[in-house]
Amino acid sequence: xxxxxxxxxxxxxxxxxxxxxxxxxxxxxxxxxxxxxxxxxxxxxxxxxxxxxxxxxxxxxxxxxxxxxxxxxxxxxxxxxxxxxxxxxxxxxxxxxxxxxxxxxxxxxxxxxxxxxxxxxxxxxxxxxxxxxxxxxxxxxx
Amino acid sequence: xxxxxxxxxxxxxxxxxxxxxxxxxxxxxxxxxxxxxxxxxxxxxxxxxxxxxxxxxxxxxxxxxxxxxxxxxxxxxxxxxxxxxxxxxxxxxxxxxxxxxxxxxxxxxxxxxxxxxxxxxxxxxxxxxxxxxxxxxxxxxx
DNA sequence: CGGGATCCCAAAGGATACTG
DNA sequence: CAGTATCCTTTGGGATCCCG
Numbered sequence: 001x002x003x004x005x006x007x008x009x010x011x012x013x014x015x016x017x018x019x020x021x022x023x024x025x026x027x028x029x030x031x032x033x034x035x036x037x038x039x040x041x042x043x044x045x046x047x048x049x050x051x052x053x054x055x056x057x058x059x060x061x062x063x064x065x066x067x068x069x070x071x072x073x074x075x076x077x078x079x080x081x082x083x084x085x086x087x088x089x090x091x092x093x094x095x096x097x098x099x100x101x102x103x104x105x106x107x108x109x110x111x112x113x114x115x116x117x118x119x120x121x122x123x124x125x126x127x128x129x130x131x132x133x134x135x136x137x138x139x140x141x142x
Numbered sequence: 143x144x145x146x147x148x149x150x151x152x153x154x155x156x157x158x159x160x161x162x163x164x165x166x167x168x169x170x171x172x173x174x175x176x177x178x179x180x181x182x183x184x185x186x187x188x189x190x191x192x193x194x195x196x197x198x199x200x201x202x203x204x205x206x207x208x209x210x211x212x213x214x215x216x217x218x219x220x221x222x223x224x225x226x227x228x229x230x231x232x233x234x235x236x237x238x239x240x241x242x243x244x245x246x247x248x249x250x251x252x253x254x255x256x257x258x259x260x261x262x263x264x265x266x267x268x269x270x271x272x273x274x275x276x277x278x279x280x281x282x283x284x
Numbered sequence: 285c286g287g288g289a290t291c292c293c294a295a296a297g298g299a300t301a302c303t304g
Numbered sequence: 305c306a307g308t309a310t311c312c313t314t315t316g317g318g319a320t321c322c323c324g
Contacts, residue, residue: 028183028251031258034265036178038297041170054306065298070307080268091305092304101261101268108257109170115250116173119243123176126222126243180317196286207318212287233285234324 034079039064039072041109044098047082048106051097081105176221181206181214183251186240189224190248193239223247 035041039061046052046060058069073096076082081102087093098106177183181203188194188202200211215238218224223244229235240248 027258027262028187028255030262031254032178032180032183034258036174038174041174045170066307067299067309068297071297078269078272079265080272081265086306089305090304092307094306101264104261105257108253111250111253112173113170115247116169119246120169120172122243123221123223127220130220130222208287209289209319210317213317216287228286231285232324234287236286 035105035109037072039068040076041112043069043072043076044081044102044106044109045113047096047098048103051095053096054094057096076102177247177251179214181210182218183254185211185214185218186223186244186248186251187255189238189240190245193237195238196236199238218244 035044042061042064043057046057052060054069054073057073058064058066061069064072073082073084077084077096080099083097083099085095085097087095177186184203184206185199188199194202196211196215199215200206200208203211206214215224215226219226219238222241225239225241227237227239229237
């Protein structure tokens, strides 16, 4: 099958680059490649609250498409950050829960959220200020 | 070794205010929109080491294009995370340095890097396991 | 040196339809 | 319910040229 595009099936080729620390990278790229996408951390945060089924996650994370939820959970599962329990009932029931590694990630992500809450006002202010300056510096005409 | 949580040491006690964090987002999206791109944190980490000129940053961060460095630094500047000092000499000289907010972000990012270093092996292993299982579960051709 | 402006491509992600 | 397969739009970001 010639997959023209990135579908849901192949998360197969995602290299884990080497992170030489002490000089530049530190392996930060590695983390960001893992959690820097649009939904991963939200799923992790939600799962940090307890076991969730697919639908529950979908409802708990407003705006996520079911495709992205599938992709994201699969990726987390693959990386050993979540466990996936399938109950072969009808209708099917699948439970997701964080592994120990996943929980540690949730802890770190807390630090991010914390930082965000602390500084988001300052950032918004700085941004507004900057925008004002730029506008007065380069008036667009009319 | 591990900065499991709040790694930034806020000047005033921030005991996780109110509870938007008990329902969904937490404001994590906000952080990720800011640092989730390809270069921002690398620039922040580099600037955490001291004042840098444009060229110095470019050389310190292998792979970055000068356009992305411009975009990234400007974004950080706009958000009040870096200061930008222009020396109107010939040739021009522009210095970048982290603001207090920027430094606090660098601290948080340290937590991420920390987590990455701790768990990257486990993740790589889990991933290899997963891939093996999936391959044996859906043989592509043989 | 330190950018700004443009072009262009690749990847991420949203919408929808189908299945067990 | 819990996915999978496709299609299509949006965005990120690399390459290149030009300018003060």
